[in-house]
Amino acid sequence: MTDLLSIILAAGKGTRMKSDKIKVLHPVAGKAIIKHVLNTLDGLNSKIVNVIGHQKEKVKAELEDLDKWDLNYVIQSEQLGTGHAVKQAEDYIAGHEGPVLILYGDTPLLRKETIAEFVKDHQQNNFDLTIMTAFFDDPEGYGRIVKDQAGNLTAIVEEKDADPEIKKIKEINSGVNCIDSELLQDFLANMDNDNAQQEYYLTDIIEFAINKNKKINTYTVQDSDEIIGINSRKQQAEAEQILRERIIDQHLTNGVTIIDPNTTFIDAEVEIEQDVTIYPFNYLEGKTKVAKNTVINQNCKLKNAVIGENVEILANTIIKESEVGDGTNVGPFAYLRPGSIVEDNCKIGDFVELKKTTVKSGAKVPHLCYAGDAEIGERTNIGAGTIFANYDGENKFQTKVGKDVFIGSDSILIAPLTIGDQAKTAAGSVVTKDVNSGDIVMGVPARIYKSKKQED
DSSP, rough: OSSSSEEEEEOOOOOOOSSSSOOOEEETEEEHHHHHHHHHTTSEEEEEEEEOOOOOOOOHHHTTTOOSSEEEEEEOOOOOHHHHHHHHHHHHHHHHEEEEEEEETTTOOOOHHHHHHHHHHHTTTOOOOEEEEEESOOOOOEEEEEEEETSSEEEOOOOOOOOOOHHHEEEEEEEEEEEEEEHHHHHHHHHHOOOTTTOGGGHHHHHHHHHTTTEEEEEEEEEEEGGOOOOOOOOHHHHHHHHHHHHHHHHHHHEEEEEEGEEEOOOOEEEEEEOOOEEEEEEETTTTTEOOOEEEEOOEEEESOOOEEETTOOTOEEEEOOEOOOOOOOOSEEETTTTEEEEEEEEEEEEEEEOOOOEEOOOOEEEEEEESSEETTOOOOTTTTTTEBBSSSOOOOOEOOOTTOHHHHHHOESSSSEEEEEEEEOTTEEEEEEEEETOOOETTOOOEEOHHHHHO
């Protein structure tokens, strides 16, 4: 049985985002906002219920890869307020005994350490209701925390319902609550929509709990940035900057050298080992992994790339959904398209483009080459200007080049094609037929000359 039931409110459209995409699916530091919220529950023994509505199937699809979570969904077809949203999960609440954590799906800056301490404080002190608050110099737009002279919480008043005196209050409601399941069930059965918006507010539970003589507490988060909600593109950009600064700080702490943090952009799920050096104007995106002692020079973009140890990636290189082995040099101006694998101690030089190509250990593709749907064997050298012609206008075909092969400059290899070990092509050859091991290919169209060993 889980210790905690967590409910994430993610049904709203977010009209101020001015987008066809609902706001919880917008990315911050390379990851959908709602995924950041889910990450705050890491380490907690919790069942999770996502309250979804707009674009519900897209939300489910976005979270499909989070199989480590106990994810459940309920639908809020009409958005009639936060209390109404929570009510959609009442079957789960009825089946749970203990605290219910309620989060908003648009708060990507919350730290999991903060949530863990918040829940711990609620449980250890046997509170019936705990509200997370923060102090803002400019609290406009947030519900205000109203307390009596003794400092006891008496109400949360939404901005639209607040009078001028209440609007002066700096302490605001974060929207994060921890509520005893029995109290929450009782409230949901009795709440009303007697307010300016005619919505069912979850914040009305304060008055309800006071009337029931319940034990109420406020938990003030020290870093007010954590509870910033995303309602506009401007707020999204602000959250992006804050989160990226945190990510950079973490990598610096872990022993990564980042020459200019202000011009280095690293997504939330990127993994970098110690003694990696990153020069300015680099983008490391998605689930990229970079092993130790690698150097990434300026103006590179790595997306879902796996980079080995002691690699040097030279300037203006793009690597997408590909792997680079230990001791390999790539670039400058190289482009590794999805599905490419470059093994250990290789050289992929300037203006080389690879697509679904495997380059075996020790091979060299030094410059000015396109290789698509190819396999290049160990220690093979591909001359400048070589083209692997893999497409006939309708279908893609594969080229296999064996080990210790020498491909002369400006060769054109027309797939489907197999070139055996230790074969050679002369400069400018157009190869349309398979080449046996040790053979030499010359001319246009190419003629094949048998090796002396084969002639004997």
